[in-house]
Amino acid sequence: MHTPAPFPPAAAFAFAAFATFAPLPASAADALTVTIGSASPLSGAQAHLGRDTANGVRLAVDELNAKGVTIGGRKAHFVIAAEDDGADPRQGTAVAQKFCDAKVNGVVGHMNSGTAIPAARIYSDCDLPNLTPSATNPKLTQSGYKTSFRMMANxxxxxxxxxxxxxxxxxxxxxxxxxxxxxxxxxxxxxxxxxxxxxxxxxxxxxxxxxxxxxxxxxxxxxxxxxxxxxxxxxxxxxxxxxxxxxxxxxxxxxxxxxxxxxxxxxxxxxxxxxxxxxxxxxxxxGTAADLSPKVAEWKKRYEEKYPGEFQIYSPYAYDATMVLAAAMVKAGSADPAVYARELFNTHLDGITARIAFEPSGELKNPAMTLYRFDAGKKVALK
Missing domain, CATH: 3.40.50.2300 (Response regulator)
Structure with missing residues (x-):
């Protein structure tokens, strides 16, 4: 169990929107629990990727709670509901239905295109926003669903x-x-x-x-x-x-x-x-590589301190996705998906991975891309 560290200045960008909307502190009795669903493979050959993705959500949740975010005048307590979709389409749709039935407030997932695409229909049916940190197949946003968003280039x-x-x-x-x-x-x-x-x-x-x-x-x-x-x-x-x-x-x-x-x-x-x-x-x-961006490098240091040796690739996007959901809730003054979902289309957030804004389709506007090679076993960006 890790104690959340004090919120670092370099990550203050994620909360620029919160300052404007934060009223006087709410009482503990008035606290609002906000559940963020995380869907990724936590078992099988891709489990290391799935754990990294879920860790990105956890880090964001901890920092949101340390900041003391308020939504609609109530102090919000963010929690993660991490589910294993096994990188399997059937298991993925079962997880999506579980999140709908449990009435979670938003979803970061799914990690794989093969799970994200069929799950998107279920989320659309129950009006639950879902932001994939990693599924890149263009078909995800070609469905016309207004609840699915992508955090990276396709x-x-x-x-x-x-x-x-x-x-x-x-x-x-x-x-x-x-x-x-x-x-x-x-x-x-x-x-x-x-x-x-x-x-x-x-x-x-x-x-x-x-x-x-x-x-x-x-x-x-x-x-x-x-x-x-x-x-x-x-x-x-x-x-x-x-x-x-x-x-x-x-x-x-x-x-x-x-x-x-x-x-x-x-x-x-x-x-x-x-x-x-x-x-x-x-x-x-x-996105931009850690060795090319001080912002990404600083964030990765925070991640490594909390989850040593677990960084893979998708955690920064999962972190940003959680922050986008939280910012939309704050702006709307509600954690109700039916109320805050429209604010996702008005997103303008300086994230770890990009300046985040979405096209009407849910695609990320102006996504960056970095090419990599491996030097002595370490992944390094091609300059």
Missing amino acids: DNELGAGLAALAADKLKFTRVAVIDDRTAYGQGVAEVFRKTALAKGIQIVAQEYTTDKATDFSAILTTIRGKSPDAIFYGGTDSQAGPMVRQLAQLGMDKVKLFGGDGICTSKLAELSGGAPTLANVVCAES
Whole structure:
């Protein structure tokens, strides 16, 4: 159990809106409990990503409570309800229905596109705002639901950015594509493929796997015979790690491995077993890197102090999503989703990850993107 630290000055941006709306202190009897649902995989191969996501919500909740935020004249006490969706669509919709039935005040989730997309309909039916910190498939915001929002760039930005790097800067002409057949992996791989083709890159092979596989030797052997400059993998680090190892084992030590935010984690180094081919990985992530932004670096230090060794990738976006929900509640003077939801479309918040404002579709306006590589096992931004 960690005692919340005093609120640091560098994070004061998150509460600029609160100062205007904070009335005189409310009595304890008048306290308002605000429950933020967190939906991510807390078990299985992606549990490290899910825990990191939930930790981002927890850190925001602790800092909101330390600040003493008031909503509609009542002191708010924020709590997290963290649920395991197993990165499984059926489990994800069950979690969404549970949040609706429990009448939580807002949801940060789901982490995966495959769970976020079917859950979005359920949240729409019960008018419950849900802000995904990480699901990047464009279909999420193409449904027309007015309750779903995205905190980062979508696959159209990430996949296209990597294809542009391959063609324009690295001058690659032959690339293979593999995806894990999930909504996320298939979506980002397809954007990369289409953009790469438009830029004159030849797609020499297109292969498929699953998000449970660990042996890619047959796929990689087939691809090796096509002599690619690079492989794009649409999926997460739990498959990319073994894939990096097997590239080394097959002597494919000159082939770059590209991927989106799903493989762009600190844990990839561990999952790759220290293979030298880790140095060939190039990945894309929404937002600005800690080593390029003092604000992100300061926030990450606070996170590491509370959750040492658990940082992966999505916690800053989950933190910002929680702050966005809280700011909308304060501005509306209510934690009732039916009342504060409209304020989400008026969001203008200097977050950790971005200057946060939403398009009418729920997409983030003007999302930033950073490319990364791995140097001596550490993820570093490409300057």
